[in-house]
Amino acid sequence: MSRNGSETRRILWALLITVLAALAMGQVAAAQELRGVVGKDREHVVAPGEDLYHLAVGFGLALEHLAFANGLGTSSTWVAAGTHLRVPGRRVLPGNPPAEGLVVNLPERGVFLFRQGRFKKFFPLAIGQPGGFATPQGSFTLTSRVVNPTWLPPEWAGLGEIAVPAGPGNPLGDRWMGLSLPGIGFHSTTSPMSIGQAVSHGCMRMYPASAQELFEEVRVGMPVRIEYETAKVGYDPQTGEFCLAAFPDVYGQADPRWQAAQALEEVGLAGLWSDSDLDRRSRPTGVARPILQADAQIKVAGIPLDMEFPALLLGDTLWASSELPRALGLEVSWDGRSRQVEVRRAGRVLSLRVGSQEVLPSPAPPRGEKVGEFEGSWHYQGTARMVGGRALLPVRLLLDTFAIPFRWEASERVLEIEG
Structure with a gap:
């Protein structure tokens, strides 16, 4: 120096x-x-x-x-x-x-x-x-x-x-x-x-x-x-894996376990692991270890749908980006201010707000229920999930709302959608 x-x-x-x-x-x-x-x-x-x-x-x-x-x-x-x-x-x-x-x-x-x-x-x-x-x-x-x-x-x-x-x-x-x-x-x-x-x-x-x-x-x-990042989360498009890497807190500024939780929160993957499991996954080894496999596949009329962002099976819910409804010929709009996605076709509207089950203008019913008719349309509601800066939509609710036939092959983790 x-x-x-x-x-x-x-x-x-x-x-x-x-x-x-x-x-x-x-x-x-x-x-x-x-x-x-x-x-x-x-x-x-x-x-x-x-x-x-x-x-x-x-x-x-x-x-x-x-x-x-x-x-x-x-x-x-x-x-x-x-x-x-x-x-x-x-x-x-x-x-x-x-x-x-x-x-x-x-x-x-x-x-x-x-x-x-x-x-x-x-x-x-x-x-x-x-x-x-x-x-x-x-x-x-x-x-x-x-x-x-x-x-x-x-x-x-x-x-x-x-x-x-x-x-x-x-x-x-x-x-x-x-x-x-x-x-x-x-x-x-x-x-x-x-x-x-x-x-x-x-x-x-x-x-x-x-x-x-x-x-x-x-x-x-x-x-x-x-x-100064003691934990980072990323996605490997070559393997379809979400990875978490944690490092020793050399300056005593950010505990790896805490920063791992923050990193998962930021990308929309918080709450998927128990505290003890997250403790284990955030040990500061410096290894980028897989924490989630995006291996669910969606086919439309027998042809695999090539999406830039992968479909995610989180718990018992399959989530997909707006690439899916667009591939099915549905109209999609995104309001960044309200963090709401609207999907439309033939008088039906599905409103999906990130982190909420609220639908306006009618009162919010339980998640996924039909909320009634207004302005000549049937209006359904649900919640979207923000992962990696992208709004993901619940696929089952999407398909049910627009009466699109499908079949889920659980053993193969493949969703077959009729064309």
Whole structure:
């Protein structure tokens, strides 16, 4: 890190940005859509002579990533030959990522690179120590790229007014990528075994090869978001699985169990698991584990319906997006202010309000009942469910309302709708 002003000013500035960023993130979290899940886990059988550190480097991870995923300690690199290791290559992506830029998740000990609107790569990091040297959170900009940087030791180093040139004695290594927050950035390191730990004085250390690779991908002016998520929920379109990943609360800011419940609430999947089951699923292993399989299939006239968002069987209710009624030739409208979906055809109206069974203008009867005739239409009511930023409709109520014949094959989890 370079020295700019007193260490006290740096810490106070970092704390202010952290608080403001946390407030801003809290205000927009509820608007986030369902995140993607990328990559795959794999299994590795440890060969004689292999250790956790070198295995982690080879897999593009930190030792901590392997240790947390396999319930191992982090104080030693030793692992017995023949041990079956889970290699956590599956990642829940950040919410609302930039088209071009970086997103750091501190509890995950890593940074996500996005290029041309797509996730490109995950790099492991070492982060700041808990307390006064914690890595600041917030939204920043990349302001510098330096090969073979000179290190100007800050006050905490106790080295006085000297400049440390590039070389083996320079803790910045051979690459520096500085942020708009003075003294904070990504850099290579002369202590690569520290990657994955919370040991720096605020900067984000990288393996030398990783720093060189990232250096070629970033440009001055790129946005860099540093956030703190101990639990994330996403959807893997390749497998049809909703996944939950939880990470150790390194700074004591957000209990993984609490943040898992919040993440499930935000995407509309709260209340599907018991407290004890959620406790088990939110253990901070860093593994993106499946929590729900979207494996129900809908066929219309014998042809599988290809929907962008999957049908979900939650309990005994099958839910589907507005893609289904549109495929059946029904008229669909959405009122974002009232959070209400209306489906219409031939004088029948089905009103579905997110989180409510209320129907206007008539009094609200029990869920799913016909509420009477008005303005020449039969009006039915029900509730919709918001999942991943999309309103899902109860399929059985939808089909019954419009008298559409269907057959449910429970063993195959297939809904056959007549064309």
